[in-house]
Amino acid sequence: MADLRSEFVGIKSPNPFWLASAPPTDKEYNVRRAFEAGWGGVVWKTLGEEGPPVVNVNGPRYGAIYGADRRLLGLNNIELITDRPLQTNLREIKAVKRDYPDRAVVVSLMVPCEEAAWKTILPLVEETGADGVELNFGCPHGMSERGMGSAVGQVPEYIEMVTRWCKQYTRMPVIVKLTPNISDIRKPAEAAHAGGADAVSLINTINSITSVNLDLFAPEPMIDTKGAHGGYCGPAVKPIALSMVSEIARNPVTANLPISGIGGVTTWRDAAEFIALGAGNVQVCTAAMTYGFKVVEEMISGLGQWMDEKGHESVASVVGRAVPNCSDWQNLNLNYVAKARINQDDCIKCGRCFAACEDTSHQAITMSADRTFEVIDDECVACNLCVNVCPVENCITMERIEPGQMDERTGKVVEADFADWTTHPNNPGTCAAE
């Protein structure tokens, strides 16, 4: 099988699947079980500074969003950083790393935005033999109210400052974990880069309320009739995370900055997608919290099968392969013309494509008395909505109209040349491509 070994900022692991800093990595018991299950590495749940540990709520910490059949699609949490004593965690990290030298053990940290606090904790972590640290500038709840977590991650200057301190006070690789609760993800990444970060990891969780209790008029998860926004994660956030990862990978300033991809990785395919968009490895939490540690077995076998089938010899050879194809709208080929095609053998005659197209799109699908659905090429703009709402995979496809053939909608012959908005006659011109 393909070689799944991974090296991320010099940290080696037998596969690119790490458990993210979160409840699954809060203690030795869990992490040992995770390693036995096959995980390549962990980012230990965030440690705070020495002293009385943080406390957690004693009611629900999690809220969820479901798909059909109660499949968990999104999870939010209001749990804080580790609520166990610092020394306990350090002792356990040391023991685990000693027993699993081939696995990655990175320690997540969150201490006040003061140089002394970082200078104090870094040697303690270094002493455990851990492979690196991850700076938690992402947690959007609780700790951010105290000036930590995403409160730091939302101010690029702070990111740069703290990153610089960490690089100054430790020889360990420094990974900066970014919050998505910001308008332009490139800025904090650039700040981390400027501060000397070895890598960034993203995304941390997204501000969220999963639902509202309509009897008590309180947000969920609810503690004694009150709720606070939590951090949203799981399959539902993957598209947001993929986009943010791609933006950092595309940004010339951070193009060579390693990225640890996080956000809804549930299957091998999710991981491959993050890696293709520039992530050197991936971190997983919600999938493990939903299905248990064993879920990594499918990720390993699936990624290996895909790499074998495609002839990719190593994970590194795939990293960033989709980045050159991440473009801007103005550079998309307007001479590319497609039409929807419905495979009548696969069609189960539910009519969802018709409802979607007739009511909300371009009235480009006909429905006969015997429930046969067909595309009207005169009207189809190839928007893809019918494909997206069809319950049968590959029943409706988008087929390219080859150059030289007629586009029945426009009455024009499809041209072979590339032509985008920057050269389009309707473009007022002032916004033409530079």
Place this chain on the structure above:
Amino acid sequence: MTNSVNTNGVVAGRLDADALADNFSDLHPPLDDHEALVAADRCYFCHDAPCMTACPTTIDIPLFIRQIATGTAESAAKTIFDQNILGGMCARVCPTETLCEEVCVREVAEGKPVLIGQLQRYATDKVMDAGVHPFERAGATGKAVAVVGAGPAGLAAAHRLAMLGHSVVIYDARPKGGGLNEFGIAAYKSVDGFAQDEVDWLLQIGGIEMRYGQALGDGLSLDGLKSEYDAVFLGVGLGGVNALRAEGEDKDGVRDAVDFIAELRQADDLTALPVGRRVVVIGGGMTAIDAAVQSKLLGAQDVTVAYRRDKSAMGASEFEQVLATSHGVRIAFNAQPVRVLGNGKATGVEFERTDSSGGELKPTGETFVIEADQVFKAIGQTLTMDAGLEIERGKIVVTSDGRTSADGIWAGGDCALGGDDLTVTAVAEGRDAAMDIHAKLMGKGA
């Protein structure tokens, strides 16, 4: 065609070729890609999953279903074959309703299990249809093992031993391999020559030589094998058939159900295969059901399975019973055969009504007759070899690793004591015995 379902006696050609082809088509047509995804989506990926525990070969069912769900059926097949090299056949013939699917949490919760058997077939078909054999032989160990019997137990043992680098010779009395997969189970469970295809596919591992037409006591002796090989595995099955112990067993039209099934499985032309107009099958196991349903599918008009105990004691699963009754087979419970009636040719069977309500089988004295021009005996098979091994309840005594009472001889499958007489159990026993043989031969075993 002159014969029909109304023709008396045991005759061929009751149905035309098209009707027979339709009747003997796949019991469960394979899932297409969409159906497989929908079915896989229902699996909850349970922790320490009950389905996996219920599988005699302990296939990691949640994992292989998840692999199907994520578009990697080939990985799913590997997960299956790692535990059960005959996963393709087991997907077709396993009584899943009494194994994995019976304990599926969705069966318990909703009465609708995840379609584990059909998903297993989807994954294994994908790899086998592509002709891919996902295992490689280890370097040669220089050890040679004889396997007697090319049924599920022998094939599973041979494959595992060959994979581990031993050279294997399989002996079988029949002219081809597969054992009951080829000669025993109902045709509609293994269509299109699947049993032979599976044997051929399995042999791709290399290092296995097949020697057909050789049986213990008929050209082969256990002592001879012992001296010639480093180890011997016996997967000889149960070659004999229990006698009816009822008068008239020798009349024309009375035969062993296993012979009928084997003849049917090997028939090139089902229109030439004779079957009675009125058929009585005596017995209560899978063989009885297979014989009864196939009689019906061949065009028998009235088919009755007569079982001496009540429904709760029946060896055939509820699914099999429903399968039979849905094909128009009648199941008569508490019917103990007394005599086969007829002057030379069987014309019916006289039964005595029994009472088994207290667990003990008691005759009631009441008798009744079921008309029959053909009577099948399906009351169990017996071990036909006796080579000085310890035998108990008609089977070879083995340890959990398959060791017999004789040093250097292992046994598994139907001929060995313990476990259900199922294909999947035989595979597990063959595989586990192979691992023990390997450990012993490599000096790691006790």
